[in-house]
Amino acid sequence: MMIPYPHVLLKFRLQIQVALSIALAWCCTLAPAATRIAPAPDEFESGVLTARETANLEAAARLVALVRYFDPSSQASGVKAWDLFTIQAMESVFDAVDAQDLAARLAKIFTPISPLLEVWAGGPDFAPPEPEIPEGSRSVRYWEHQGVGSLPTTFKQFVYSSQLRTARLTSDDLPFRVEDRFHIANLGGGVSCRLSLIVYRNWTGTFPLGSTPQEWTVSPENTAFSLSKRATRFADIATAWGVMEHFYPYFDVVDTDWDKALTEGLKQTSEATSDADHLMTLRRLIAQLHDGHGSVTLHRVGFAGCLPITLDWTGPDLIVVGVDPGFTEMIGVGEVVRAINDKPIAEVYTEVRLSICASTEGWAKYLAAFELTCPRTSDPVEIEFLRPDGEVHRVLMKPMPIALPMPKKGTPESGTEVSPGVVYFNLVGAESDQLRSNLETLTSARGIIFDMRGYPAGAAYEAIRHLIDRNVASAQWHVPVITRPGRAGWRWDQSAWDMPPKAPHWDKPVAFLTSSAAISYAESIMGIVEHYKLGDIVGSTTAGTNGNVNPFVLPGGAIVGWTGMKVLKHDGSTHHGVGILPTVPVVPTPAGVAAGRDEVLEKAIEVIAARLGEAKTD
Template structure:
């Protein structure tokens, strides 16, 4: 059966399924098979809350859904009723409408809409930022989100966070303003019809020879080049993962170099001819240029090189099946990438796919590739045997984490939990939080205050050995798997892993003052040790330290607080902005203008190109502020350190243009730019800084960070005395008594 006929048949099936399932989605909650249980096709997300069908309160019909908070609300719990629909509709915008009635809500309530693709969540909104609470009779609410062409699932629902009770009723979904029943069905890409390797690649391999390593290295680069350059692949005409699985055994067979060239030529020719263009990018505006010299050095042969030359100069659209640029920002959107969450880790083809997918994403769409400061092509050759021979889950995921670490980007890490990695590093944690002070790991806080006494550790203790291993050996081993843009950030990321184990106790040698002692320290699971317990840990966003010194903590800040905060700040002679946090709201165009007498340039970006993969060009400079004679005329001190990351760094760049500002502290996390999520086989969730962020004069921020005017770092003595030496220095600079 031809590919076109299959497409036509599947299109008709999807259209009829859409019409059939509209009647079964049960968006009005009326179909209930068992009283009190949730309506058909609905489920409970979250834990600890009562979520049931209710007939005593309803907007229309006979039933609604009730969500009620428990008396004792545990951290991280919430109530949510949700349903999942197939994303089989054509359109560009989706809207969810629903009616809510609520009583005595303290926290937030709202609708929930999430759009997923093969790679994971694409768009999400739950109305929490609106802070809807209190008591309200039946009211219709609405959420609108972009509806991506690579969406696979639509999740709809309602959410209660905090105290209170909520009733939900009468949901409606619209695609481009049309009710779901009237939305046209989507024509699937041909890549979705290829099912040959749904059960795995079937590719196995033993220890590699040097020639095989070279062949796989060249194949990985060629596969990625075609993925992002050939129009047929960009159109979604081929499942490019499965094309790799088809070519792998042929290239790895014991055949001559001439025969391999013939197979590659045949493989590329199958994709069809391309239309070339004479249009070239403007080299004068290029910050990074495509590096494709290797095409003529890989030994593919003259015929293949001729084909590749035409593909290099092919006319391409500005979006593709596997890659697009996020609207309004320009960071890469790696779409339609299968997570292969149920892959077999003995599948060498899947493991090599993980390597090739990630390597090529970095090769063509990482704005800071030169800052890797090593030969990225040589890195591919180095990692080919590591991935090919990693025959179990732990080895494969460690190889992936090591590769991610080599990118030197604080935004690049393994985001999702992995039992195999937890077992490798230790699934149980000490309650003590470590930080590197004076290049030594020091206890600076506790993740669980109630367990602090049981630990035997005290704030200010210096860790010297763990389970008989010296500090230097531990750091050397851990750094191999600890990503970060600079060493201070890598040490910050490494610190929580130093006190991990699969046992019930750790033997730790510490130095406390002038004494050295050994301790048996208990460890706990993550249900007792919340590693994020001290994240943005402050009691308020604003206070007066002294009558004439104001203190602002952006980690708790809300733009809605401005009318109350600004008059108080205006009365002071000095303002301290403590950016040792992540801003809870975007402040660049709300608070920053208050510090500026006029509009000032603070940043410019580089963005990549789908039409010319590997090309990055500067955007115009961006300004914040406006003519403002009433700007803040007092002194400003901005505090930063390695916890100042991403949006915090971006915000600091805007603030740094203010007159009379002094930046104190230490170098920041040095990873700026919107994050582009990446998913790799085995459902490994990672990402990269997706756009380049530079000062208006072209100076780097990546790996450099926000460099303070006055370097101030905590000392061991200061930690032991319970002092905040950076805050003390800020007050001193402002000239306070």
């Protein structure tokens, strides 16, 4: 599957919208088009789950996902109100007293939409006899997911789809043998199930013939169910967990106990006493994916504002890189944050890290700097700073409705000659027309420094075309083709950019500045630079996450972002959690930041000068 260039920028803007939703929300309250209308608040249900209740909910969560995404019957595929169904499933099994009771309750609510489903108390080896092939069958039907395209979302998808496929009884096109059409699963709680992944059909529908119960055929538009009800919160956890259980493409490279995550998520949200508590539980659940695009936002849980400083990391130190004009007499750029509310910064980061979804520590720290600057409460924050001269002082600040102050560093304007014959161009946010307006300057330069310490736009794609003299490819994009639960038997639909060169060709020393803020599209560009050795890479490792996001909305109204596509480097090696490594590592220093220097740029100037010197001696 090839993604044509006209879709590229749309694709990447969608990626960053979700991947950075946490970071962007620090500055303002999100109000996306997908926001659902929340019901009037009422008393918040809260309580500690027993072991039996937890097992009941886990079993229901597993079964909802199996039936929703893999039961191809007319009855199951006709369900539109999956949010309502999931909530009712959680309610129906909650107080089951034992495995027999749980199996009976699951069968009662699921059989009307999954007529071939069998649920029993006991292990998978105690499955009842398999049903015979119905008389009058003319064909079979099954689900085929490319990624997963049936999730509730208002974001347009270019690459993900979910379709019911039909094949003849004797077809060779089936993804698995008819004899393997049943999936048997241990649901937990002493209960197992058998689901038919292929159903037989005639001209009127699937066997056994029937229709979807009316109450689940219509989904209320733009309505979120109340998070004050525990069943809604359980349904949120079940929905988010089920999507990732069957469709997340990186479980092979991340260290996560996803079953344990389900247990913890259900227990934590059961004890929640506010929407904010539940949001934190969801964020901690998704954080266990270790996905740089992973995020959870809930519009009605707003932000109190931002502190009058901007923070960033220089190695192990969290330092001030920007100060609001009204606070420059109290706080200086380059000061190191030692503690927040009397907690050492290492301890603060460890706590915040639990709710940040990232595949690398660099990206996690990048997001943590935003979270620490823009807290979710209006409580005053006391920060202990270390000045460059060694003085320690404390400042009490209150979050305010302000934008984060711009970092103060010596970064020039695009098109500036930063040393004799060497031109700087900032690709972060730059469109193609900005590159074209500097084309003559860049073409006549003896060396070029491109800044990729953030999220680029169309100019980055165009710049690469001027640096190549033949067609080049991007990294490998793999969309999983899924027909069975539990990530079994995946096939892959592989694609890549085919990027042609563009005149004029720039045959000169080039350096790219990188940092952990470079994610997704930025890594697509830098992956080409890395593989084809188009220039020196100066700075720090990128975020280590690429691939189209696939956001969806939970029953309670939260929006979940995650990566639905696996991206591998050109040579087939892992990109996720690895990123693009610099050829010339540079870590800025607090002293350099305090002096307003851009030490990464300074190093790149040295590198280009050395390259030009080498060229003279050749």
